C-alpha cells in the first residue's frame with residue numbers, strides 16, 4: 001500500500017514540460033500544486049473514456065484528500081514542535097533564575113527587597129503644605145538667627161569639633177554643621193534658665209543637647225535621634241524659648257498675635273508634660289524680672305480651651321499641641337500661624353508615619369512663610385529618616401547611638417512565662433524592686449484586668465489607656481507621679497515619652513509586636529543617667545520575628561540572652577543597621593511585622609472606604 005502510494009506520488013510529481021523547458025536555465029518558475037493537478041486532470045480527461053474519466057476523477061479526489069490530510073498532520077506536528085520549544089525556553093529561563101536566586105544569600109535577597117521598597121517610599125509625597133507643593137515653593141536656605149557660638153569655639157578647627165563629637169559618640173550628617181558645645185553657659189542661655197536647670201540637677205548638657213542645641217540655635221532644620229531619657233525635650237524646647245524671647249524683646253506681642261512656634265506631640269499626656277516643662281522654664285525667666293513673660297498654650301483634646309482663656313487674651317508665644325485639637329483651633333481661627341516660624345515634632349517617627357502624616361501636612365498649610373522644622377525621637381527607622389531628610393531644608397542629623405537602640409542604663413531581663421501563669425508571676429515580679437513600677441500591656445482589657453487583680457491583692461495601682469476619660473488619665477498620672485500610687489498599669493501608646501521620676505522597674509506583661517514600642521517602654525526607667533530594670537514576659541504567643549528582634553537588641557546592648565531566645569534559628573535576613581521600616585535587628589524589610597501590619601491596615605481602610613465607611 002505504502003509503496004504504491006509513493007509510486008503514484010512519484011508519477012504525479014514527474015516534471016511538467018515547463019520544468020523541462022527550464023532545465024538548462026537556472027530559473028525555475030513556480031507552478032502551484034493546484035495548477036499541476038488541474039493540468040494532469042485535463043490531460044487524463046482528454047485521453048480516457050467516460051467511465052475511465054470518472055474513475056480517474058475519483059482517484060484524483062482521493063489523492064487530494066490524502067494529501068490534504070498529510071499536510072494537516074505536518075502542520076500539527078510543526079505547531080507542537082514550536083509550542084514545545086517555547087515551553088522549554090520558559091522552563092530554561094525559570095530554572096536559570098531559580099539557580100541564580102539560590103546562589104544569592106539571604107542577606108543579598110533582603111538587601112534587594114530593601115532597595116525596592118525604599119525606592120517606592122521615595123515616591124512618597126514630600127512633607128510640605130499643599131500650597132507649597134502646588135506652587136512649587138521650595139526653600140533652599142535655612143533660616144538665620146542672631147545667635148553665634150562663643151569666639152573661642154568658633155576659632156576651633158573642624159578636627160577639634162569632631163574630637164568633641166567622637167568623645168560623646170555623636171554622629172552627624174549634613175552641610176556646615178554648627179560646632180558642639182560642652183557647657184550650657186557657652187550656649188548663651190539666659191542666666192535664670194541656667195539657675196533653674198541647676199536646681200533640677202541639670203548641670204552639663206547630654207550628648208544630644210550639646211550638638212542639637214547649637215544646631216537649632218543657628219536656625220537649622222534638625223533630626224535628633226538619641227535614646228530614651230537622654231534629655232531631648234530640653235534640646236527642642238530651649239531653641240523655641242530663645243526665638244520667642246528675641247521676638248518679644250524686639251516688639252512685644254499683643255492680643256491676637258503669635259505664636260512664634262509650635263511643638264507637636266503624638267499623645268495628650270506627652271503634650272501636657274512638655275507644656276509643664278516649657279511653662280517652668282519661661283516662669284524662671286519672668287520671675288527673674290530681667291526678662292518678659294512668655295505665654296504658652298496647651299492645645300489638646302479632652303480639655304476645655306476656656307480654661308486657658310487668660311493665655312488667649314494676651315499675645316501667644318508658644319503652642320504645645322496634639323495634631324487633632326491644633327487643626328481644630330486653626331480652622332476656627334482661634335489663633336493663626338501667620339508669624340509662626342518653628343515646628344517641632346516629638347516622637348517624630350510616629351508623627352509622620354502612622355496616621356498623623358496628613359495632619360502634619362494640614363498643619364504645615366497654615367504657615368505663611370518658611371519655618372524651621374525639627375524632628376526628635378529615640379527610634380527613627382531609616383525609612384522615616386530618608387523621608388524626613390528630603391522634606392527638610394539643609395537638615396543637620398544628630399545621632400547618638402543607633403536609632404532604635406535600647407538605653408544601656410536599663411538591665412533587660414526576658415522571661416518565658418506561660419499565658420495562664422502571668423498574673424501570679426506578676427505578683428512575684430513586683431517584689432524585685434521597691435516602687436514605683438510601670439506594667440505595660442498591649443491590650444486595654446488586659447490593662448483593666450491587671451489593675452483589678454492588683455487592687456484585689458492590695459497593691460496600690462492605677463491604670464491608663466486610650467479608652468479612659470481625660471479625667472481618669474490625668475488622675476492616674478498625677479497620683480503615680482506624686483508617689484500616692486505605687487504601680488501604674490498602662491497601654492503602650494498612652495505612655496510614650498512620659499518622664500516619671502526614678503521608675504525602678506518596668507514590667508512588660510505582653511511583649512509588643514514592634515520592637516520600637518519595646519524600646520520606648522523599657523525606656524521609662526534608666527532615665528537621666530540612673531539605672532533601672534525591665535522584665536519582659538514572652539511565651540508561645542510572641543511572634544518569632546519579634547523574638548528575633550528582641551534577641552538581637554539584647555545582644556547589641558550586651559545583655560544576657562536566655563536559652564530559649566539564643567536557640568531560635570536566624571534565617572530572617574536581619575541586618576546590623578536595623579530594618580529600614582521598624583529598626584528591628586532580627587529581620588529584613590520583606591518580613592517586617594510593622595510593614596505587614598501597615599499593609600493590612602491600609603487594605604482594611606481601602607475596604608472601609610469602598611463600603612462607604614468614614615476614614616481616620
Ligand SMILES: Nc1ncnc2c1ncn2[C@@H]1O[C@H](COP(=O)(O)OP(=O)(O)OP(=O)(O)O)[C@@H](O)[C@H]1O
Nearest residue numbers: 202204205206228229230231232233378497499528
Ligand atoms: N543635661 C541633663 N542632665 C541631667 N538630667 C537631664 C538633662 N537633661 C534632661 N535631664 C532629665 O532627664 C530626664 C529625661 O529627659 P527627657 O524626658 O527630655 O528625655 P527624652 O530623651 O525625651 O526621653 P524619651 O525618648 O523617653 O521621651 C528628665 O527628667 C530631664 O529633666
